[in-house]
Amino acid sequence: MDGATPALLGLIPGEPAGIGPELCAHLAQTTLGNALVAIADGDLLREAAASIGKPLELLPPDASVAGPGQLRLLHRPRRVPGRFGQLDARNSAYVHDSLLEGARLAAAGTLSGLVTGPVHKGILNEAGIAYTGTTELLAAEAGCEVVMMLASAQLRVALATTHLPLRAVPDALTREGLRGTLEILHAALMADFGILAPRIAVLGLNPHAGEGGHLGREEIEVITPVLDALRARGMQLTGPLPADTAFLPQKLQEVDAVLAMYHDQGLPVLKHAGFENAVNITLGLPYVRVAVDHGTALELAGRGEADPSSMILAAKCAIGFAARRARLAPRLLA
Template structure:
């Protein structure tokens, strides 16, 4: 007997667009996905009903709390939430959902978790140090190193992985090391093989400085850190090349020969990816003992409650989570 693939979904910041995107995606049930896939949605029941009604989609599934292959795990808000209006009192609510999904995945209840966007500032305002989903997932799962990767969709998607994530630009050079980049490249190579079924991933690496340092005239990180890391990784069997100037690397002529580009900092590569695929790309955390995907956008407070937010990225994140869960061959102990 085949045990269904089980996906957990956290609805994110209650004042943002996460709850209504979830409501829209599941307004027609789960018919867009195979019948052997089941979903557990974490969120406040009344909030999901309210947002569904605000944007004009069916709220029945949230009223009953159960439907075909979908279960609502009701997590009560600390205080009522108004679309577009942040309230630090709900900071703990967001982490409660996330913790429950993570624990379920670690226990084998879920094959993957999909996270709607949250508001980092609100969690910090609530008195909890929080730098982002990626870092929090690493801490909660005990992962020694994780890698944020954004990916487009389609047959040859653009994938951009980050050597550093949510850091001030002035802190980036000090955060780069040979060992760190070697570990990052190993994680990218392993997860592209095991979770994306790419037999021999080809990875391109950017430099840190303009023109990849111009042979040391514009910085020595390429000479002293990035090149040695690329060479060591290549010697270990990883198909990696670089460092290349970031301003010319993102050209179809080069990208067609690679499955992933590793950039040195957040805004070096993500603007390129989001310009070309925004609203349809996804965020994936590599290096975790669990599968986690997310959307490519933030909480969009200005759109919350209007019905104008596009659920394309959430659908893509769910589909990627399902694909990765099948790739690693996991089986949940139960669906709810």
């Protein structure tokens, strides 16, 4: 990518048999495409554009985009041609490698960040690639701790643990880990969202937040000591709160984000409130990463029925975050 504009963000479609490629073709019809370079198979993107009846002209990575219907491309071929809606494990390495390439370009500063489409975890693992999620992959590649957040216009939900079996969650919750998660979340709310004094609601792990220890002791032994220590440092934290009432509208008006203890404690609420109008943000990386909040939707792929709202919102958010970080950089370096 010699000569590419550093302000560009990498656009990675994800699973080639899913709706990711056509979402990228939809995105290219907007002015947001001016800030993106796709790391993908060019033929795949052309096939996706044709399947939804949209024009698509693919340009070199360092080209100027004149308007909608054009998209810069860093061509990376699939291993084999495929059909929309039909998974093929032979293309799993293509998916994995495109994500890693984007991560390395972003870490090097060649890209300002990444916008990523949906990945099918099952087919990657079937191909022998140990993969629990793109969030975990990018964290391992960057060598840093990260936090997964899903966000919509109405609600931001971050996770203390991500893709774990439910029986593994209590053991994964430690004071050190929870403290680090809250520090990353607090810093990101300030830096990326521009919230000067973030207010964070922290959920308990157990029903009724443990009910004074009668329904579990994680709130007493892990969560509360961390909250007390961080409050002493000036953070505005409430909790641990019972999850069944924390998402009441009047409660959400009093906070800027909610920290859930595990994946399905917080995300079903957010997706119910704003599916297709939310994004998945990885906090704590040295670059911006925003993804769609949904899966590969194989049953819709190639039929022109997929809603591009989450992909468009992901690009908008990533571009906004990157611009904010660029404005902050001179002050941070001063």
